[in-house]
Amino acid sequence: MTPPKSLRCPGCGNPSSIISHGKRYAVYPFGILALLGLLLSSLHQASSPVDYECRACGRKFSARSALAKFCLAIIALLVLWIVLGLLRVLLVRE
Numbered sequence: 074m075t076p077p078k079s080l081r082c083p084g085c086g087n088p089s090s091i092i093s094h095g096k097r098y099a100v101y102p103f104g105i106l107a108l109l110g111l112l113l114s115s116l117h118q119a120s121s122p123v124d125y126e127c128r129a130c131g132r133k134f135s136a137r138s139a140l141a142k143f144c145l146a147i148i149a150l151l152v153l154w155i156v157l158g159l160l161r162v163l164l165v166r167e
């Protein structure tokens with residue numbers, strides 16, 4: 074996985090010495106996959122940050138791509154929707 078060209082090391086600002094260590098949550102435990110469902114877990118996996126390391130100063134950091142930020146926003150909306158649905162069930166009793 075090649076780091077995006079716009080990525081810079083937060084330590085030294087060097088854009089050319091970044092190496093990628095891949096997705097942080099590469100392997101998903103089956104239990105969580107079964108609980109959250111395939112859609113939500115794949116969304117979460119797509120939204121997880123990529124770990125990088127700068128070869129110039131050795132600093133390790135992580136960054137999210139635009140797609141990962143988009144997936145994170147979708148998850149936030151889903152969670153909000155679920156919470157609002159639960160609140161409606163709890164608060165509105167007929």
Ligand SMILES: [Zn+2]
Nearest residue numbers: 082085127130
């Ligand atoms: Zn650096």
